[in-house]
Amino acid sequence: xxxxxxLVGAAMILTGALxxxxxxxxxxxxxMLVFTMFGIFLEFINQGADFLAAVQIIVYAGAVVILFLFxxxxxxxxxxxxxxxxxxxxxxxxxxxxxxxxxVEILALxxxxxxxxxxxAQSGALKGAGSNVAKLGQSLYTGxxxxxxxxxxxxxxxxxxxxVMSRRHQPSxxxxxxxxxxxxxxxxxxxxxxxDPSLAGRLEAPSE
Amino acid sequence: MNVPSAWYLILAAVLFGxxxxxxxVRRNVLVMFMCIxxxxxxxxxTFVTFARMLNDVGGxxxxxxxxxxxxxxxxxxxxIIVAMFRRRAAATADDIHGLKG
Amino acid sequence: xxxxxxxxxxxxxxxxxxxxxCTIAPGGFRVxxxxxxxxxxxxxxxxxxxxxxxxxxxxxxxxxxxSAVLPKRARxxxxxALTALVGAFSLAGAVWQWYDxxxxxxxxxxxxxxxxxxxxxVLFLILxxxxxxxxxxxxxxxxxxxxxxxIEAYILMLMSAIGAxxxxxxxxxxxxxLGLEIMSIALYVMAAYHRRxxxxxxxxxxxxxLGSFSxxxxxxxxxxxxxxxxxxxxxxxxxxxxxxxxxxxxxxxGGMALVIxxxxxxxxxxxxxxxxxxxxxxxxxxFTGYMAAVAKAAGFxxxxxxxxxxxxxxxxNWRPIIWLMAVLTLGIGSVMAIAQKDLKRMMAYSSISQAxxxxxxxxxxxxTGTSGALFYLFTYIFVIVGTFAVIGLLQGRGEARxxxxxxxxxxxxxxxxxxxxxxxxxxxAGVPFTSGFLAKFYVIQAAVQRGQYWLAVIxxxxxxxxxxxxxxxxxxxxxxxxxxxxxxxxxxPPADAGVxxxxxxxxxxxxxxxxxxxxxxxxxxxxxxLAVGAVLAVSAAFTIxxxxxxxxxxxxxxxxxxx
Numbered sequence: 001x002x003x004x005x006x007l008v009g010a011a012m013i014l015t016g017a018l019x020x021x022x023x024x025x026x027x028x029x030x031x032m033l034v035f036t037m038f039g040i041f042l043e044f045i046n047q048g049a050d051f052l053a054a055v056q057i058i059v060y061a062g063a064v065v066i067l068f069l070f071x072x073x074x075x076x077x078x079x080x081x082x083x084x085x086x087x088x089x090x091x092x093x094x095x096x097x098x099x100x101x102x103x104v105e106i107l108a109l110x111x112x113x114x115x116x117x118x119x120x121a122q123s124g125a126l127k128g129a130g131s132n133v134a135k136l137g138q139s140l141y142t143g144x145x146x147x148x149x150x151x152x153x154x155x156x157x158x159x160x161x162x163x164v165m166s167r168r169h170q171p172s173x174x175x176x177x178x179x180x181x182x183x184x185x186x187x188x189x190x191x192x193x194x195x196d197p198s199l200a201g202r203l204e205a206p207s208e
Numbered sequence: 209m210n211v212p213s214a215w216y217l218i219l220a221a222v223l224f225g226x227x228x229x230x231x232x233v234r235r236n237v238l239v240m241f242m243c244i245x246x247x248x249x250x251x252x253x254t255f256v257t258f259a260r261m262l263n264d265v266g267g268x269x270x271x272x273x274x275x276x277x278x279x280x281x282x283x284x285x286x287x288i289i290v291a292m293f294r295r296r297a298a299a300t301a302d303d304i305h306g307l308k309g
Numbered sequence: 310x311x312x313x314x315x316x317x318x319x320x321x322x323x324x325x326x327x328x329x330x331c332t333i334a335p336g337g338f339r340v341x342x343x344x345x346x347x348x349x350x351x352x353x354x355x356x357x358x359x360x361x362x363x364x365x366x367x368x369x370x371x372x373x374x375x376s377a378v379l380p381k382r383a384r385x386x387x388x389x390a391l392t393a394l395v396g397a398f399s400l401a402g403a404v405w406q407w408y409d410x411x412x413x414x415x416x417x418x419x420x421x422x423x424x425x426x427x428x429x430x431v432l433f434l435i436l437x438x439x440x441x442x443x444x445x446x447x448x449x450x451x452x453x454x455x456x457x458x459x460i461e462a463y464i465l466m467l468m469s470a471i472g473a474x475x476x477x478x479x480x481x482x483x484x485x486x487l488g489l490e491i492m493s494i495a496l497y498v499m500a501a502y503h504r505r506x507x508x509x510x511x512x513x514x515x516x517x518x519l520g521s522f523s524x525x526x527x528x529x530x531x532x533x534x535x536x537x538x539x540x541x542x543x544x545x546x547x548x549x550x551x552x553x554x555x556x557x558x559x560x561x562x563g564g565m566a567l568v569i570x571x572x573x574x575x576x577x578x579x580x581x582x583x584x585x586x587x588x589x590x591x592x593x594x595x596f597t598g599y600m601a602a603v604a605k606a607a608g609f610x611x612x613x614x615x616x617x618x619x620x621x622x623x624x625x626n627w628r629p630i631i632w633l634m635a636v637l638t639l640g641i642g643s644v645m646a647i648a649q650k651d652l653k654r655m656m657a658y659s660s661i662s663q664a665x666x667x668x669x670x671x672x673x674x675x676x677t678g679t680s681g682a683l684f685y686l687f688t689y690i691f692v693i694v695g696t697f698a699v700i701g702l703l704q705g706r707g708e709a710r711x712x713x714x715x716x717x718x719x720x721x722x723x724x725x726x727x728x729x730x731x732x733x734x735x736x737x738a739g740v741p742f743t744s745g746f747l748a749k750f751y752v753i754q755a756a757v758q759r760g761q762y763w764l765a766v767i768x769x770x771x772x773x774x775x776x777x778x779x780x781x782x783x784x785x786x787x788x789x790x791x792x793x794x795x796x797x798x799x800x801x802p803p804a805d806a807g808v809x810x811x812x813x814x815x816x817x818x819x820x821x822x823x824x825x826x827x828x829x830x831x832x833x834x835x836x837x838x839l840a841v842g843a844v845l846a847v848s849a850a851f852t853i854x855x856x857x858x859x860x861x862x863x864x865x866x867x868x869x870x871x872x
Contacts, residue, residue: 006215017227020226021243041724047270051270055275056275059279063279063282067286068286071289071290075293094232098229116213116560121264123266126263132268136269144272146420146423147484161498165288165504166290175799205259251532266540277486288501288513292511
């Protein structure tokens with residue numbers, strides 16, 4: 001049973017990951033990413049990390065990928081990428097070399113059976129009495145209290161960043177010198193009339 | 209029969225490698241960003257596996273912080289991408305308006 | 310049974326000395342040597358150890374709340390003044406911590422072992438507080454000139470400072486990672502802050518993608534170290550590695566290498582420096598100075614902590630890596646800087662080569678090397694923030710120019726400003742009677758003490774090469790002929806723009822809101838706002854004072870608590 005879940009999860013993870021890096025359409029890539037997330041979910045369940053598995057699905061499949069899809073649709077880039085164009089010359093051999101190195105490394109590692117050499121249960125035992133959630137919670141509010149509190153800073157940054165980046169800037173009259181305003185207006189007019197003469201009059205009376 | 213833990217770790221390593229390779233090969237920023245998410249997921253799987261092998265709750269708690277950071281990173285990254293590439297959309301909208309006269 | 314959170318040890322020092330005699334009850338946890346019972350949420354919090362972080366956090370939140378109640382167009386200059394005030398309080402807190410700690414030696418982990426309260430971290434807290442004050446003061450006039458003023462930039466600055474402080478104090482790899490991300494994510498936004506400049510957006514995007522990549526590498530390294538040692542806390546990792554010899558240490562070494570790569574990216578060490586020139590060039594100029602000062606200092610603080618406190622037993626393995634990085638960074642930084650035509654790009658390569666000297670101090674893995682590196686980092690922030698403040702003044706509206714021609718004839722037009730710039734340039738070149746000379750001297754001395762004569766020779770050669778381009782800028786300032794400026798390079802994308810695409814080119818629309826106003830600097834003297842003038846005066850004075858007296862190196866020596 002263990003093996004079956006592992007193999008299904010691994011197949012989903014690898015299919016999804018290869019899909020993300022090989023498919024041309026960003027929407028398909030995002031859907032493949034969901035596939036990988038579900039594979040990770042299975043592997044978490046298989047290892048007894050029930051709570052993290054749930055969080056994994058809620059945060060990644062429920063929020064992150066949706067955000068990706070939203071941005072893809074918003075920008076209207078749901079079309080094929082012109083692959084091959086604008087590629088740095090040495091990048092593909094470099095990437096292939098890197099991939100080969102990683103493969104050899106993994107094969108070498110798979111022959112080693114000494115992944116874990118650390119002292120066990122240094123911040124508290126995972127097995128034993130009590131639920132997974134209770135143990136995580138207690139550790140989070142004791143040993144990891146400070147990092148937990150400081151994630152608040154991360155969320156403040158995310159809010160401020162979203163406001164800064166998505167707000168449209170409206171220069172008020174006070175921000176620009178009269179000369180700059182005049183110059184700006186003229187440059188717009190010349191640019192507009194160059195592109196389409198019928199538009200030239202539209203910026204004559206700016207709203208200030 | 210239980211799956212040896214090394215299998216999970218190798219799976220995570222392969223996933224991490226795929227993500228890193230994808231980041232270097234692809235040129236679409238959104239897809240590059242997805243590749244970073246793949247790498248972070250590989251790290252999560254590694255943490256959970258080590259936590260089980262060490263019988264240590266710390267590894268699972270670490271995954272929390274990776275999740276929070278990943279979520280914040282997505283918000284900030286996508287807002288930078290939107291701010292950068294929205295100009296094109298604005299220009300397109302103007303063109304449509306201009307054609308109507 | 311869940312007990313309420315006890316705020317024991319309020320402004321009192323936690324005493325983890327009893328950690329050795331503590332055995333964890335089944336289902337309980339070990340926290341600072343205290344053993345919690347199963348279900349207990351009892352943790353002593355030593356608030357005195359996080360005063361600057363608390364001050365900055367509360368300050369940022371109060372400012373956000375104020376911005377909601379104050380009228381939309383509040384007094385210009387209110388937010389930078391408040392930010393500088395918050396920075397000053399944080400500085401005062403850090404100075405108090407310095408005296409509170411006294412000379413009593415070794416680092417003590419507090420608050421669940423997540424941070425250290427020692428003089429090493431307090432030096433960085435002082436440094437980062439000063440960088441916040443200087444950053445806020447020098448950004449104000451720039452942001453107003455570009456029509457970008459508002460509270461957001463200052464909130465991001467305070468937040469990135471919080472991240473940097475947590476990195477400097479970090480007692481575990483997870484705290485280090487979280488600090489790194491808090492700092493970096495805020496800096497990504499600051500790089501992209503000039504919304505109407507295409508270059509700024511590209512800088513932010515490039516910084517973001519490559520920064521996230523390096524964070525992922527760092528994090529995988531953390532996971533591997535965790536597997537190999539069973540903990541993410543520096544103290545426990547160090548103890549484990551002292552007490553146990555790992556027969557197959559491939560996982561540990563892999564983790565160490567990935568952690569070095571991740572932090573090497575943040576400090577812009579070669580070969581992880583590719584982002585630096587583009588990001589430094591594209592970011593708003595005062596933010597570039599702030600970024601160069603804070604990110605570098607915090608990144609090095611993290612490297613020192615990981616490599617000496619957690620992996621001190623692995624010196625034989627990491628010293629050659631850092632040695633190689635130092636040589637490459639020194640060489641490539643100095644040589645590439647000569648070829649640059651853009652001032653900001655040139656300063657980016659210059660800052661890369663400066664990181665090389667700190668790496669020389671780091672790889673010595675000795676008290677001398679560490680205090681040299683600390684002295685280097687502490688004096689460098691005054692130089693780099695000052696340099697970018699001067700460049701920001703000269704560029705003209707919309708960052709119209711930043712080529713070398715912009716500085717030509719400055720000595721004739723504005724002798725005082727040129728004199729200040731000259732001090733900064735000489736300090737970076739390492740001329741005697743400036744802080745830069747002593748800084749280079751101390752790190753090279755540390756290399757010589759470890760018998761690394763070749764490294765010392767390479768460092769001196771790199772200094773000689775670098776002196777060439779600093780002096781070239783200096784000569785340009787005092788050249789007599791302010792030649793007719795050529796056609797202005799208007800919003801030219803960086804050399805390899807278009808590497809990151811969405812399949813469509815970002816183009817400036819004809820829409821009034823998004824158009825960048827480009828106004829080249831006038832031929833006459835540029836006005837120097839009072840705040841920027843104060844920053845420049847203090848920086849120049851400190852740079853000379855630290856070069857002729859020994860107070861700064863004494864400060865750095867007392868902060869060397871890692872050995």
